[in-house]
Amino acid sequence: MANALSFTFIHVLCLLLHCSASSAQNVVFQPSFLTIHGPSMTALLYGFSSKITLNLQAIPSSNVTGSFVPPSCVPGVTQWILTSELIAKTAVQVKLRLNRSLRLCGNNETDTDCCVKPLCVLETLQLTACEGNTSQASLIIQVKIYALLGSGNMVFDNSTIIQNQVYRPLGDCPCDLTFNTCDLWCCCDKDCSTADFKLFRYRCLTGPFGGQFPDPEYQCSVQSTQNSPDWFPFLCVTSPPENNPYLGLFYQGNTMAPKPGISFGGSVSLAPALSNAYTEGSPILTIKDQYFTIPQTLNGHCVTNAPVAFLKNLDVRCVTSVQACPTEFPLQTIPEDLRAVVKNGIAVFVGNVVVDVTDQLATELNEFVTSSDIFGSSGLVCENVTLALDYNFHWKENGITGITLTRTVGSVTLKGNVSLTTRYSAMFLSGDIMSEPNSGNPGYQVGRPVIGGILNTSIGNDTVLIARSPMHLWKPVNSGICSSADVRPLLFGENSTSGCLIPVSRQNLTECSLLRNSVHSLQGALIEATLVARNGHPDALTLADWLNITYVTLNSSGVEDSNSSCADIPSHLHIYLWTLVSGFVDGIPQKDIKAVQISYSLSSWRLKCGGGDSAVCMDPAETQLLPITSSVTFIDIPLNTGPPKTRYQINFTEYDCNRNDVCWPELAFPITRFYTGESYSQALAKGLILVFFFIVASVLGNPWRQIRQIWNTI
Known part of the structure; x- marks a missing residue:
């Protein structure tokens, strides 16, 4: 026992000395000591450089002599595969994987690639970071691995089968959520003792979640003859108790099969x-x-x-x-x-x-x-x-x-x-290519960016490749000047208007053509895309998933320029998008874009010198802020407009079921021609049978009995 403690003390002391030496040279393993029970392990080496090499060797350790082998840069032969991966400029991820089988040898087996004893691998490894022949840091790994209890290729085909899961409410006690533990207020939990039940006997969970599956009131066996409604027993249902509305309430339609995995000895903790x-x-x-x-x-x-x-x-x-x-x-x-x-x-x-x-x-x-x-x-x-944190993943x-x-x-x-x-930003890059987020699948989702694109014609070979190009609106910040303003994406289904300010002087108004081109360039930079994706999950290689953007030609207003004003300035950019419900997925409507149109509104700009501000008109270099705006409007195309209304429907609105709370034409809807759920003959027959039952129930029920009693007393 003393020798073992001495060995442990020397072992820890040496580790501390090596770690302190490594820290001094900024090369260190994390962790500095490992005990593994599985066929693989991972560690990190900080302070890595191109001059550092890794060396792995098996070292002897004796509990009797307490000897310890110092770090060595001489390569050794082991049964482990050493790999490394550079994950940062000065950090390396080191991995070890056992290069042998952990299968327990059978009787009279001659194969050497198996474990003779249940304790298959018991050794001490030393991983050294060397610069030349000098040790910079070392990692001690204590390995203790037991053989597999069964073959690693064994496949378990058995799955959890619940009998009659379609014909009975699944789970007799759904509130039993914890295995081998009494759940509070769950009176059907079989793990609860009598003492536990006394604590919450009168506060049991009710309903199906508490394990109580009551029979519906329309069952004939539920109502008694003394206290029954008027329609009983003519309209009650006779059905076996197993057939109730709670069938499959906690059943999702799948069974789970156990997954095969590596299992080691019961006395050994499993790998992470x-x-x-x-x-x-x-x-x-x-x-x-x-x-x-x-x-x-x-x-x-x-x-x-x-x-x-x-x-x-x-x-x-x-x-x-x-x-x-x-x-x-x-x-x-x-x-x-x-x-x-x-x-x-x-x-x-x-x-x-x-x-x-x-x-x-x-x-x-x-x-x-x-x-x-x-x-x-x-x-x-x-x-x-x-001021900024920009992450690239x-x-x-x-x-x-x-x-x-x-x-x-x-x-x-x-x-x-x-x-x-x-x-603050986060961008995900696949290699050097940024991941392209979608805006729905398949239809657009409200609040997600509208996807624009530009056709790449430089590929050739009749190959279609559409590069994404975002569509923006103005997002003024700080002073609201266009030169410092930001832009924001055009979001699907959200109408909005925004703008920014341009400083204009009297000298600018003498060069109207240059001013018009400058404003048009600022507005055009918002929409550089020439195509728009029809849906929220477009294919960059399929041209059918994209629409061309239509531009409305600018028409001059006919007003001529003067020394103090400029006409036909494209100060307002308007984007129209027509959307249509193209289908349904799980009952959710999927919206697509059917057309896109971009137009400009022209205006005349002149400087205002009133209100005591005459400097802008006296000094040619003095500026005044004039606005430019951008807006987007989404127009929904009706899914089915239906036939045009007749003059009778327009004039006599009291018979229009869409504009009145009381709809007289639908009073007998099941037996009219408007009901299309089944054939007219069947609907008429069922309607007459229902009327017959209503008359019989009225004759034999409590109201008719009261009428006869009053009649007899007269």
């Missing part, structure tokens, strides 16, 4: 569960199983920590009023805190991705800072304020291969009321 692959829209997780978050906007408000969804690009702006130098996230950040370790999501192995942070200095702060005190005295200078299949972050910082001078506009 493999991470699930990411799917579109699923949250990205860190190695601590927490959401990877960045600031985002929610209902117009900026949320500091909001989860990032896989393959969902975002680009948001947050406006904050700053009165003192910020000291907390997100306006004040530290690169070490931004280098988060994120799960890669690739299901074949457990791995991590480290965020690679790059800093850039913002010299022009007009985009970020707005101050009300422009001519005031010098104020407080806040250095290294975080590199992905492949269902995993993340790398994350790069560009942090934009700058020095902000606080004078007066300062509004700080910060930018």
Whole structure:
């Protein structure tokens, strides 16, 4: 026992010495010691450079002598496969995989690739990071793996079968949610003892969820002859108890089959569960199983920590009023805190991705800072304020291969009321190609961007390739000047109007042709696309999924230019989109775009010199702000207009069922020609039978009995 403790002490001391040496040279393994019970493992090496090589060797360890082998850069022979992957500039992900079978050998078996004993692998490995022949860091790995209980290729075909799942309510006790535990207020839970029932005996869950499946009142066996409604027993239903409206209430139509997996000895803890692959829209997780978050906007408000969804690009702006130098996230950040370790999501192995942070200095702060005190005295200078965080997620299949972050910082001078506009973005790149988000499947979803495109004709070979090009509207910020204004995407189903301001001087009004071309260029930059996707999930290789944009030719107003005014300025850009319900998916209407038209409204511009502001008309260089606007209108095409109304329907509105609460023509709807659910003869026969039953029930029921009693008393 003393020797074992001595060996452990020497072992830990050596590890600390190696870790401290590695830290001094900025090369370190994380973790620095591992105990594994499975055929694979993953570790991270920080401080990696091109001069560093990895060496793996099996080292002897004795509990009797307490000996320990120092790190060595001499290659050794092991039964493990060593691979490495560069995940950041100075970080490497190291993986080890056992290169042998864990199958337990059978009786009289001669195959050497199997385990003779249940304890199949018991050894100590040393992974060394070497620069030349010098050890920089080392990782000790204690391996203890038991043989498989069964064949790794064994397939289990048995599935969970629930008998008569179609003919009985599935689950006798649906509120029994916890296995081998008494659920509170669930009186049908068989795990509850008598003492447990006494605690909530009079507060049991009622209804089907509490295991109570009452028979419907229309069952003939439910109503008694003493207390029964007037229609009983002529309109009651005789049906077996197994046939009730609760059939399959908790049944979704599928059975689950157990998945085969690796199983080790019962006394040995299993290897960590493999991470699930990411799917579109699923949250990205860190190695601590927490959401990877960045600031985002929610209902117009900026949320500091909001989860990032896989393959969902975002680009948001947050406006904050700053009165003192910020000291907390997100306006004040530290690169070490931004280098988060994120799960890669690739299901074949457990791995991590480290965020690679790059800093850039913002010299022009007009985009970020707005101050009300422009001519005031010098104020407080806040250095290294975080102005933007731009993430690039590199992905492949269902995993993340790398994350790069560009942090934009700058020095902000606080004078007066300062509004700080910060930018946060996340872009998913497949290789060097940004992922293209869709706006529905198949029809457009309200609130998603309208997809524009440009036909790429440089490919040749009669190949069609449409590159996406967004469609924008004006989004004025700060002063509202067009030169500093932002743009926002055109959202499906949302009518909107926005604009910005252009500074115009008297000298500009002497060059009307140049002014018209400048305004037309500004407006045309909003819509660079020549095509629009018909639906929210277009194919870039199918021209039938796209529509041509129609432009209305500009017509001159006939007003001539003068020295003080310019006519026919395209100051307003209007976009018309006609939409139509093209079908239904699970009862949800799917809307497509059927036509797109873009037109301009022309106006005459002149400077206003009234109100005591005569400088703009006296000084040719003095400017005045004039507006230009952009708008979008969605026009729904009716699915079925129907035949035109007759003069009778127009004049006699009291008989129009669509404009009156009381509709007399539909009083006998089931036996009229308007009812098309079944043939007219069957509807008429069923209607007459229903009238007959109503008369019989009235004659034999309680009202007729009261009438006879009154008649007999007269």
